[in-house]
Amino acid sequence: MHLLRPLPQYLVSRYHGWVATSYAENSAWYRRLADDGQRPRAMVISCCDSRVHVTSIFGADSGEFFIHRNIANLVPPYAPDGLQHGTSAAVEYAVTALKVAHLIVVGHTSCGGVAGCHAMCSGQAPELEEKSSFVGRWMDILRPGYERVKDLPADQQVAALEREAVLVSIENLMGFPFVKAAVEGEQLSLHGLVHDIRAGTLEQAEDGGRRWTRV
Structure with a gap:
């Protein structure tokens, strides 16, 4: 065939x-x-969403960014369990082999993955709860973020969860021993951003994500 x-x-x-x-x-x-060979200064973890084009946003040339994309720009918790972890492998290679100086997580507005997580966690998408749902099991990574926003007014929860997708990823990154060591040794800096697709703006997390400021 x-x-x-x-x-x-x-x-x-x-x-x-x-x-x-x-x-x-x-x-x-x-x-x-x-x-x-490549010597990128930064690794960027962004969403698969076709509307998020980080090389265009930052005017980057070939060889400048080591880029990993997945649904909702998530980093799973550190789990050396012998299973296949594409995102974790990309992070390991960027930090330990390429020695990038910056690791940037870029979230965005109108994220379908985040909206799916919100629907799943609030009981509105039972199909994502199925063990056979790859999307649902991936979005389980963001459940701790949902717990932090679920008591906000309903019309604010999804936007807040888009920011949590960035913050949960940053928190999980610090669970990787080689990331933690590089950050504490001032060899690596972590950055969390949210891109507004409609407005073209970028906001960055400060004070541990307690506030967001326009870039």
Whole structure:
């Protein structure tokens, strides 16, 4: 059975356009990246959401960010249990091998994963409670955040939970021994941001997440 198909033509056209422009104009830089390896200054953990484009937001070039994306920009608790943990592996590689100086968690408004977590935890999405739901089991990571916002006025809970997705991830990052050691040794700094898709703004967490200020 043949499952693989050629790329859609619009993607082929875009690729050839990139080769003829961006790559051609910066080919020496790409050769250097290939020959010398990557030395990113920061790791960015962001959501899979197609509307969140961190390299565009920060005007980043190839080789500048080590990027990991998942549903709702979550970092699971440290759990060396022999199972497969893609996010934890990416964090380990960034901190211990690449020696990034900054680890940035970027949340965003209108996050479908966060909304799903809120619906699940408030009893409105029983399908996510099923053991077979990959999304539901992933969003279990954010349950502690839901517990912190569930008593807010109903119209404020989802927005607050979007911020909790960042803060829970930062808290979990500090449970990784190599992250904690790098932070305490002042070799690594942690940053929590929320991007407003509609307004184009960024807010950053300060005072342990007790307040958020515009970047």
